[in-house]
Structures are given as structure tokens and as C-alpha cells.
Amino acid sequence: MSKKVIYGIYDDDDVILKAVKDIREKGINIDEVYSPFPIHGLDHALGLKPTRLAITSFIYGCTGLFLGMLMMWYMMIQDWPMIIGGKPNFTFIENLPAFIPIGFELTVFFAAHLMVLTYLIRCKLYPGSSETSPDPRTTDDMFLMEIEAHGNEAEIIALIKETGAVEVKEEKIA
Amino acid sequence: MYTVTKNTKLISLVLMLTGVFALGYGFIKGAGHHTDEEITLQVTTFAGAIAQEVSDGVSESAASNYASLFHKIEDEFHLYFSEKEIYEAQDVNDVVHATIHALHAKSQRPWSSLLVAAIFFLGVSLLSVFFLALQYVAEVGWSVVLKRVLMAVGTFLPYVAVVIFIIILTAGFHLFGNHTYHWMAEGIMNPDSANYDAIIAGKEGYLNFGFFFVRALIYFAGWFWALKKLISLSLQEDIDGGVGYYAASKKVSAIFLVFFAVTSSMLAWDWIMSIDTHWFSTLFGWYVFSSMFVTALVVVFMLVVHLRNQGQLKLVNDSHIHDLGKFIFAFSIFWTYLWFSQFMLIWYANIPEEVTYYIARFDEYKVPFITALVLNFAVPIVMLMSRDSKRLPGTVITIGSIVLVGHYLDFFVMIMPGTVGSHWHIGFVEIGTFLGFTGLFIRVVTKSLASMELTPKNHPMLKESKHFHI
Numbered sequence: 169m170s171k172k173v174i175y176g177i178y179d180d181d182d183v184i185l186k187a188v189k190d191i192r193e194k195g196i197n198i199d200e201v202y203s204p205f206p207i208h209g210l211d212h213a214l215g216l217k218p219t220r221l222a223i224t225s226f227i228y229g230c231t232g233l234f235l236g237m238l239m240m241w242y243m244m245i246q247d248w249p250m251i252i253g254g255k256p257n258f259t260f261i262e263n264l265p266a267f268i269p270i271g272f273e274l275t276v277f278f279a280a281h282l283m284v285l286t287y288l289i290r291c292k293l294y295p296g297s298s299e300t301s302p303d304p305r306t307t308d309d310m311f312l313m314e315i316e317a318h319g320n321e322a323e324i325i326a327l328i329k330e331t332g333a334v335e336v337k338e339e340k341i342a
Numbered sequence: 343m344y345t346v347t348k349n350t351k352l353i354s355l356v357l358m359l360t361g362v363f364a365l366g367y368g369f370i371k372g373a374g375h376h377t378d379e380e381i382t383l384q385v386t387t388f389a390g391a392i393a394q395e396v397s398d399g400v401s402e403s404a405a406s407n408y409a410s411l412f413h414k415i416e417d418e419f420h421l422y423f424s425e426k427e428i429y430e431a432q433d434v435n436d437v438v439h440a441t442i443h444a445l446h447a448k449s450q451r452p453w454s455s456l457l458v459a460a461i462f463f464l465g466v467s468l469l470s471v472f473f474l475a476l477q478y479v480a481e482v483g484w485s486v487v488l489k490r491v492l493m494a495v496g497t498f499l500p501y502v503a504v505v506i507f508i509i510i511l512t513a514g515f516h517l518f519g520n521h522t523y524h525w526m527a528e529g530i531m532n533p534d535s536a537n538y539d540a541i542i543a544g545k546e547g548y549l550n551f552g553f554f555f556v557r558a559l560i561y562f563a564g565w566f567w568a569l570k571k572l573i574s575l576s577l578q579e580d581i582d583g584g585v586g587y588y589a590a591s592k593k594v595s596a597i598f599l600v601f602f603a604v605t606s607s608m609l610a611w612d613w614i615m616s617i618d619t620h621w622f623s624t625l626f627g628w629y630v631f632s633s634m635f636v637t638a639l640v641v642v643f644m645l646v647v648h649l650r651n652q653g654q655l656k657l658v659n660d661s662h663i664h665d666l667g668k669f670i671f672a673f674s675i676f677w678t679y680l681w682f683s684q685f686m687l688i689w690y691a692n693i694p695e696e697v698t699y700y701i702a703r704f705d706e707y708k709v710p711f712i713t714a715l716v717l718n719f720a721v722p723i724v725m726l727m728s729r730d731s732k733r734l735p736g737t738v739i740t741i742g743s744i745v746l747v748g749h750y751l752d753f754f755v756m757i758m759p760g761t762v763g764s765h766w767h768i769g770f771v772e773i774g775t776f777l778g779f780t781g782l783f784i785r786v787v788t789k790s791l792a793s794m795e796l797t798p799k800n801h802p803m804l805k806e807s808k809h810f811h812i
Contacts, residue, residue, distance in 0.1 A: 222728075268682065269686075
């Protein structure tokens, strides 16, 4: 059986936000929404799970802090102890205040960079990736809703039109 | 309209009475003035008696550390000496000196605890006004429904002013054993006096009583003018509407913020840093500011949640709560940043005149000093990091209460080492004074909350605040 995907194209963010809510209320699952800018409240309306990016950020930050401290321990205590400002050079803990800025910087560095990379990978935005939006106008002034149909095309198309779409498209996928 | 309940009145009254009792107890215990000559005579008499006993063979040698002499003095004057003081005494003069110091600390104790509580509540009320002015100047929309709470908290300022002026005046005229400010000591700026201190005398241009007093007057006048103006403009806006009052409030706020930028640092130099007269730190003003700001935010948060639970402030939703929580979280970290910036430079440079400040705190105040750091940094950063915890009023209030204790200890460790030295306690006097202040604060703030509509009616950004959603 061949599957069909239906695209509803809207020209206003408030209209598509309302449409998403109305269509989901009818028990129809919306697979994806493409928009030129983030729409406030859309993730909630689509019923998406809360992002786990914050958790990865916390883990990356802890990694950065640990690696920063490890680096300073190795450089300043283990490998080549140096006396700076008359501070004891043989214990890590006595030198800790001097290492805190470095630990802090590496925490921020790791958390920020790795979080961006994670985000890009999760969004499939690595080098060589191709465009996923079915209509290039979603990068300009249009908003697109994508619904997979399982034999109920007519109902979906009617719903999309009813909720204020300016255009409806149908496409077959293998 | 909010009305003050009987229970609130009763609680605040009980707290205020506790405060009066605690202060009274502190003053009575510290009273009984002995002049320096009397103390010297008493101590030398004791020393002579002990020497006589040793030479008569009645008791064994008093050893070189004067332990038994110290014990006699402890019994006579109801004092307590630290082991360090006992160990470090080299001759009878040192013992006399230690005794005079201990007796001064005893009469100083209620004054210091009054100053700590006054600075704490100065932070709460003044930084509320700062936060209010910030909302106008930055044209913030979300916080409109909180503005009246900020105004009500600000109205506590004159009460703090009265207490601060009492402290300043009694210290300046050397009344009731108030020795809070070392640079006010008699003869300290007079080269012919035995008390002369060249370094302190060099600061006479700034640290002299006349200028000090006038400065305090100017600070309070400026702060209170801005608050009065903002409240009256806002209340008038309720009646007339329009954007004119908002524009005028913005102008007043901008003037206030410039004035505050200077005076917030100067109040910290004047009323806190000048206690350790020799020592100075350039970022001390911002450090005090951050401590005060966190305190104010937590108190405002508690009031907002309390009012919401009372069925007031119906427009406050979880997003407002969340944003206030974010402020508490962010400024707790900002406080730590300044704490560490001040500490690390002094630790690294290790210059004697600077490092004495931290040595006094690490030696004699280790417990409150380290506890303050843990409560003000570790607790909020771990507990308030996640989005969910900041949206739960109960969680933020629990963490906020811990943070308030931490910031009380922070002010305590700023003020006590320079005023009572090693003779510090956190006992009935300190806690009672703080509770008394809390009672007065509750009474004054609930009264002014009841005197106005809690939600501004015609604020141009009221609608934005109403629909605030994050």
C-alpha cells in the first residue's frame, strides 16, 4: 500500500498555531511543521516532549570542569611544578583558587560548543546534509504542516482547508 | 484589596517584642562601664595576688601563659577568652589589653547585631526600589503585576534610616558603648595622642564624622525621594491613565539608577568597609550590592507567593514565579563571582595589609564564613538549576530561606570581625534583634500593601504582563 503525505500551507503563524491545536484535537497526528522562525507555544501545541538538550549541557559542563581541573593538576602539580607568587606547588587543594577561573572557562567552553554541536547533529545539519523542507517558501513567508495519511486523505484535506490553509498539496511516498 | 489579618499583626508584634527584649538583654549584659584605669588596677591586683601565692608556695607556678590570671578575670567580669588570646599573652600588660578588648566587645555586641540586621533590611528595601527603577528604565513588561509589591517593600526604608542614624550618632558621640567604627575613636587622627594612627589619619578627608553624617542624610534623602515619586506617579496613573505617568516614572528611575550606582558602593564603604579602617577592596561595593540584591529578590518572591496564596495578585502566573526564580538563581551566582574575585586577588597577591582581612575570617569566623559560601552558592546552584524547580513556589521558598540565612551570615562576617573580634556569638541577642526587625518589616510592609490596590490599573504594559508566558 502506498502512503500519502498531505501538506497544508499557511501564511500566518497565529493561524497555523490554532490549526495545529484544532487538528490534533480531532485525533490526527501532525508529523512536522516547517516555519521560517520559532513560533511561541508550537512545541506545546504539537505535543512534543521537552528537550533533553539541557541535560546534555549539564553533562558537557561537568566534563569541562573535570578536564580543566585534570589539566591544571597535570601541568602545575604533576608534570612541571612551578612556584608562582610563593604559593605551594605540591598540593592541588592549596592551589585550588588559582585553578577555579580555568575550570570555570572550560565548563562554559565545553557546555556551549558541545551543546551547539549536539543541536546541529540532532537537527541533521551536518556538512553534506540536504534540505528536508518540502517547500522552499517555508524559509521565506510561509508555514507548512505535514500530515501522513492512512486512507483518510479527504478528511485531512477538508480539515486543513477549514483551518485556514491557503494551499493544500498531496504527495505519494514509497 | 489586601487587608492585614489579626494573625499577621499578632505575629509581627510578638517578633518586635522579641527584638526589644533581645536588644535590652544585650545592652544590660554589656553595661556596667569599667574605665580602662579600673580594669588595669583590677588585673594588676589579681596578678599580684597570684604572684604572692606562687612565692608563698600556696599554689604551683602560674606558668608563663597567665592561664590562671585569665580564669580569675573571666570569673570577675563574666568574660570568655579564646585559647589564642591566653596563649599569646606575654606579660600583664597584654592581659590588661585583652580584658579591655573583651569588655568593649561585650558592650559592642548589641550594636553590631543591630547593624547587621539593619544592613540586611536596608538591602531588602533599597534593592526593591532598585529593581523597581530597573523595570521602568529597561521598559520591562512582564513585571508590571509585581510593581506594587516592590513599592510596598521599599516603604521600609525610613525605618532602616532611623536605626542607621541611631547607630551613626551614638557611635559618633561615643554613647552607650557603641564602638562600631574604629576611625571614630578619640585621638586617632591627632598626632599628639597615644591613640594616633597615621594610616587612618590619612583618610580624614573622607572619614570624618561631619561628612559621614551628611553623606548618610543625602543617601536616604535621594533614595526616599525616588521611591515616593514612583509610588505617587503610579497611584496617580491608576486614576488618570495615559502614558505620561509612565514616561515621568522612567525619568525618575533613570535619575535614581545613576544616584544608586554611586551610593550603593558608598553605603558599603561607609557603613561596612570603614569598620576595618585600614583595609580596602575596590569591588566591595558591588559585593555588598549583590548580597543585598539576592536578599531583596528572595523576600519579594516570598511576599508575592504569600499574597497569591491569600487570593491576591490574581494575575501572577507560573511564568512570573519562574522569572523571579531565575533572578534569584542568577544573582546567587553573581554574588559568588564577586566573592571569589575579591578573595582570589587578595589570596594571590598575599600583601599583609590586605590579607589580614581574610586571616581574621579564616581564623576566628571559619564556620559562619564557609557556611555562608555553601548556603549562598552551592545550595541555589544545585537546587535551582532546573526549570521545574524554579516554577514550584514551595521549592524556591525553601531554597530562598536557606539563602536568606546565608546572606545574614555574609553580612555577619563582614561586620563582626572588625567590631567584636574573636568574642562573637550567634545567640539570643543576634537572632532576637533580627527577629525584631523582621516583625517591624512585616508590620510596615503589610500596612503599605493594604493601603493600595495591588495591581496597577492603567499601566501601559499591564496587558503584556497579564499574558506573560514563557
